Amino acid sequence: MANDAGATSAATPGRQLGPWWLRSLGGSAGLMVVLLVIAVAVNAAGSPTDLRVATTFFIYLVVALGLQTFTGYSGIISFAHVGFMALGGYASALLTTPALIKQTSIPDAPHWLMSAELNFWVAGAIAVVLVMLIAFVIGIPLVRLNGAPAAVATIGVLVIVNTILSNSDSITRGAQAFYGIPAKTTIFVAAAVAAGAVLVARLFRDSDSGLGLRSSRLDVLGSEASGVNVDRVRLLAWTLSAGIAAAGGVLFAHYLTTLLPSVFMYNLTLTILTMIIIGGPTASGAVVGAMIVSVATEFLRRAEDTFSAPGLSTVVLGIFILVTMIVRPSGLLGRWEIDTWLRGRWRQVRRVQSGTTTGGGGS
């Protein structure tokens, strides 16, 4: 089975631990537990501010995992995913905000939309499916592009989404804030969705399609010659990743309770991209990158106020990216998931202990 090689490096020969999906589940479990432990710890011991910081981290992590599922695995940089996040957020907001508020805020909206007051989970699911459908249609021509043209095309998607949201006065309030969205995103809801996103991103990565997509990252022609339908796996990843980003948008909308089109533009895109660039092109990389960026940003934000140095965090984050690109161009974790890296290290130690010095993964 081709995807066996996706779960465990070909450079780490040894006993395979069951089917690929079982190893993906096992590999994801560690990260999921870490996320849930963070949620429990911050909820138990953190201040209200810490709760907000941690919840924001989980939400951005979901979007980063969405972006990773396409950009990390395909090698095509996408600027569109924050746009998908916006669409998910607005869709869920429109379906859940009390009709009484919508009568004031968007009096010219269609009646069916005005009267819609769906359950958070139902609205969230509809929003995710809707965004996946939109992404699928957009993706059909877009996945045929490679390199810089593909990246520029995704900027076009972001700009189009922003322009539509900013000018749909009767539905989104245009450039004005859409307010009154029910507050449903707690730290545990955000952590649970983030854990789910880790699982989905990891399962896709280790699947046949994920392996094919990752091979196309290295050599498009080579992977096509090996039987990979690159357009198909890219379209699958694009659609799936848009759905994950949309889930992040749903969480964001019901956390902030207010949405503005201007929030979903280049600044947030840069933040999310930084997370996956620093972490590396794996699900674990997205988690590690999101943690580092979130923690560093928060510490530096507080340092800015303490030392009266506005803008310090932006400068330091820029330096962070620069140093990472120089020292670890493929991100801190490189191409490794944490569990495969640990397994490789463990085997290396075992070989050293048994007198074998050759081979070894995880470096």
Place this chain on the structure above:
Amino acid sequence: MTGRWITWRSRAGAAAAVVAACALAAGVTACGSNSDSSTGAASTSAGTGTGSSGGGTYKIGWAEAKTGYLALVDQPLEKGLRAEIARINDAGGIDGKYKIELETRDMKTDAATGATVAQELLSDGIDALITTCDTDVSLPGAQIAAQQNTPVISSCGAGAQFPQQVPAPYGFLNVSGTEAEGSAIAEYANKKGYKTAYILSSNSEAYTSRLPAAFEKRFKELGGRIVGSAQYKIGDTDYRATATKIVSANPDVIVPAAFPPDSIAFLKNLAAAGNTKPIILNDGNDTPAIFGAGSQLKNSTMITYGGYTGPDSTAEQWLAAYKKMFGGEPGSLQTALGGDLADALAAAVKAAGSTDGTKVANALRGLPTFPGATGPVTYGDSTKFGLTPGVPKKMFAVATFDLPNKSFKVVESFFPDKVVQ
């Protein structure tokens, strides 16, 4: 050698992952215990003026834009606020009972960061929250404050719906709102005898879309005619085509709903197109940066706040306090809006006889005319002037530009006869 290098890098990656996980769970919590403690000493800006001296204190928190595009307007207002706080404290504090303290934190012109900063300030025990100069960006933080029974005022955001968008009675504006300003520009244009106008607007922000809409409505009511309008996107740098169209349309007056750097680029392109028609700018241009626009300022006027020297004003005392604190004149007229923030809260606390958030908010909602740094201000009677509860009635200033000295010259102050909705 290579093997050692790779091993080191792998360890670095793993170590970073572990450190990040631990830091998020424990480090932020530890850091947070600092900022959310009752003292908030670690990340608190210094208090202003003489500070507390054994009596009570009234603590104001400002989730301020110190970076990002709103810093351009928030930062001068902070200086205006600090000067007025110092003046009030030097005079014995609010009603001789409460010294005012100010704590500011950077919300980076970001709505989500603004909410986090608002929560941080509330955890530090503030009595009132000031948010940034954009009601839409302010909203998430404002809602958190209102839910915790804390009065919240946008520093100079102009969305008149803001007070209704947060739980009553806690939301307030510090200006008379976009519709009032649009109406004021229209009435001033009519007074000058202009019959036709060309509008520049942008859907990028509520301010730049609602202001021209209000102007158009009031201008038409007064018999004026709109001969053309153009759209731009905030951040645009090239207005040559628009400028050519405007000059060709030959309007009596040009009304661009823009602010620097956009308005500077627009005015420069107008000059290049040979425009000689008058221009009326909005209060977003009340900043020293506007003098970079050059020659078109000779035929421009600006509707803004501040510079009022009539009765019922603390302008002179505020200006003296400002010069004493900062050693010079403020760079903009609307710096006085910062002084108004302190005047309004002080008047409300005095009227409430308490620092309780609900009592102060209710007192501010009903506050009759009181002297402010921009002139006489009223919240309690503002509905009589076509404004909504929580939106103050303030005097607008008509200012011209003294290019050689790079200063503003106030030629008159007024409030429109009618505010369109």
